[in-house]
Amino acid sequence: MITGRGRPVYQGVAIGRIYVHTKNQAVSDRKCSDIAKELERFQRAKEKATEELSALYEKTAAEIGEEQAAIIEVQSLLLEDLDYIEGIEAMIKSGSDAAFSVHEIGDAQASVFASLDDDYMKARATDIRDISDRLVRILTGADQGFRMDEPGIIVAEDLTPSETVSLDKDKILAFVTRQGSSNSHTAILARVMNIPSLVLTDIDIDPTLNGRTMIVDGFAGSYYIDPDDNTMATMLEKQKKAGEYKAGLETYRGKESITKSGRKVKLFANIGSPSDIKYVIDGDAEGIGLLRSEFLYLGRDSFPTEDELFGAYREVLEAMNGKKVVIRTLDIGADKKVDYFGLAPEENPALGYRGIRICLTEREIFRTQLRAIYRASAYGNAAIMFPMIISVKEVQEIKAFCRGIEEELHSEGKQTGAVELGIMIETPAAAVISDLLAPEVDFFSVGTNDLTQYTLAIDRQNEKLDAFYDAHHPAIMRLLEMIAANAHKAGIWAGICGELAGDLSLTDEFLKMGYDELSVAPSRVLELRKNVINSEV
Ligand code: PEP
Ligand code: MG
Numbered sequence: 001m002i003t004g005r006g007r008p009v010y011q012g013v014a015i016g017r018i019y020v021h022t023k024n025q026a027v028s029d030r031k032c033s034d035i036a037k038e039l040e041r042f043q044r045a046k047e048k049a050t051e052e053l054s055a056l057y058e059k060t061a062a063e064i065g066e067e068q069a070a071i072i073e074v075q076s077l078l079l080e081d082l083d084y085i086e087g088i089e090a091m092i093k094s095g096s097d098a099a100f101s102v103h104e105i106g107d108a109q110a111s112v113f114a115s116l117d118d119d120y121m122k123a124r125a126t127d128i129r130d131i132s133d134r135l136v137r138i139l140t141g142a143d144q145g146f147r148m149d150e151p152g153i154i155v156a157e158d159l160t161p162s163e164t165v166s167l168d169k170d171k172i173l174a175f176v177t178r179q180g181s182s183n184s185h186t187a188i189l190a191r192v193m194n195i196p197s198l199v200l201t202d203i204d205i206d207p208t209l210n211g212r213t214m215i216v217d218g219f220a221g222s223y224y225i226d227p228d229d230n231t232m233a234t235m236l237e238k239q240k241k242a243g244e245y246k247a248g249l250e251t252y253r254g255k256e257s258i259t260k261s262g263r264k265v266k267l268f269a270n271i272g273s274p275s276d277i278k279y280v281i282d283g284d285a286e287g288i289g290l291l292r293s294e295f296l297y298l299g300r301d302s303f304p305t306e307d308e309l310f311g312a313y314r315e316v317l318e319a320m321n322g323k324k325v326v327i328r329t330l331d332i333g334a335d336k337k338v339d340y341f342g343l344a345p346e347e348n349p350a351l352g353y354r355g356i357r358i359c360l361t362e363r364e365i366f367r368t369q370l371r372a373i374y375r376a377s378a379y380g381n382a383a384i385m386f387p388m389i390i391s392v393k394e395v396q397e398i399k400a401f402c403r404g405i406e407e408e409l410h411s412e413g414k415q416t417g418a419v420e421l422g423i424m425i426e427t428p429a430a431a432v433i434s435d436l437l438a439p440e441v442d443f444f445s446v447g448t449n450d451l452t453q454y455t456l457a458i459d460r461q462n463e464k465l466d467a468f469y470d471a472h473h474p475a476i477m478r479l480l481e482m483i484a485a486n487a488h489k490a491g492i493w494a495g496i497c498g499e500l501a502g503d504l505s506l507t508d509e510f511l512k513m514g515y516d517e518l519s520v521a522p523s524r525v526l527e528l529r530k531n532v533i534n535s536e537v
Contacts, residue, residue, distance in 0.1 A: 006201030013239035014174035106132025191521035279522035287324035289519020309372035317380025355388035377417035426450035438490030448498025
């Protein structure tokens with residue numbers, strides 16, 4: 001039996017067989033024996049990449065616009081760039097295999113571009129990496145990706161949000177990663193999916209783990225590989241007890257979330273996509289306080305169309321049957337990378353071109369999403385929330401843009417519902433000027449994950465800083481108090497949708513501050529309701 005430890009991100013016990021998840025595009029320095037054949041293979045990969053890009057160009061131009069499609073055109077041109085192509089061919093002629101040659105030459109040329117001062121040139125580095133990744137994928141036949149035949153436990157070095165969303169959620173019993181952090185988006189997803197998971201483990205990842213039995217104890221933060229009979233029996237008992245505790249919470253299903261002194265609070269859920277609705281229903285949430293809409297953009301090769309987005313939002317709104325659904329607009333950037341956005345690498349991505357900054361700059365992307373949300377608003381109780389706000393001017397610009405979209409849809413004869421517009425308070429700037437922002441909007445929702453990161457100057461992704469990441473820091477508590485007070489002064493409602501909302505040791509505190517809504521992972525709702533109902537506040 002092998003045992004080890006990690007940091008738990010969701011409590012529970014999972015037992016199943018291991019699936020080792022390795023990155024798709026690991027290429028090693030392999031030699032080729034038949035150079036002519038390898039050159040021919042490279043030629044065919046180039047043709048396939050050209051075909052893929054031209055299909056992507058057509059789709060993007062039709063659905064998003066010529067401007068975005070131009071990014072794809074640049075990549076097609078790279079496939080004819082002599083420096084790039086001849087560099088790769090020369091390396092193949094010297095005996096390296098095609099995938100390794102593409103990877104090496106692509107990397108070398110991208111590094112040169114990335115080091116240049118000019119922003120346009122820097123952006124070319126991403127194009128070279130993108131096109132090289134495409135060629136490597138074609139050459140290595142990695143298109144098939146990672147598959148699970150039956151439910152199991154995923155063991156990986158780390159998983160990006162895009163990788164996580166590409167997995168078959170119904171088959172995942174647990175995640176165990178060597179890297180990651182408890183505040184990363186992958187950890188957040190694990191909580192939405194109710195699966196016991198460990199990050200920052202000491203596990204040695206190697207393919208021989210595939211198929212072996214593993215137990216993940218998300219209470220103690222431990223794992224066991226090839227467990228002995230004793231351990232298996234103890235863990236089965238623990239799993240049974242966890243099931244019983246969960247069953248005990250069923251008495252709170254369908255109850256009103258109201259304290260002993262009669263204070264009411266709404267308990268909403270955070271989700272990433274329509275497929276998470278089942279967790280919301282199962283968790284008995286009273287609405288959706290945060291639909292992280294960027295997840296609809298992850299794990300794919302091109303922009304979703306307006307109709308695709310409309311379909312997804314409509315599905316969520318209809319399933320919630322009149323209950324409020326707060327859709328947060330695209331918050332791409334920082335750890336949520338999407339290749340087809342063509343975002344250049346940044347020194348400080350968390351402080352960089354992300355969230356509302358992208359939407360206010362690349363208006364077509366914003367417009368497509370807002371049109372889809374407004375169209376879907378005719379089918380339920382939709383609210384829109386904007387991330388990463390720092391100024392009143394941004395909010396006014398956004399409101400004017402939204403009005404334009406509504407008018408445009410009405411002039412096309414399309415129906416829209418009454419939509420509340422709110423903002424996330426997740427930057428210290430927004431918190432400090434919350435008195436000025438409140439009169440501009442219908443609600444606030446505090447994103448404590450980013451608010452903590454930016455207030456304490458602690459990267460939420462950096463596991464080395466987990467010990468310093470104190471979400472109960474007095475600075476955060478003071479900001480939270482101020483935000484709720486300023487919201488109420490202006491007569492609007494205030495909620496919390498960051499992970500802190502589910503911290504049961506703070507429920508009384510939040511109720512005293514006057515928060516009207518707490519939005520948490522769906523699986524946390526019943527336990528939180530138990531806390532509210534038993535509260536003296
Ligand atoms: C937050 O920052 O607290 C938040 C809810 O947004 P995200 O975690 O998606 O950045
Ligand atoms: Mg945030």
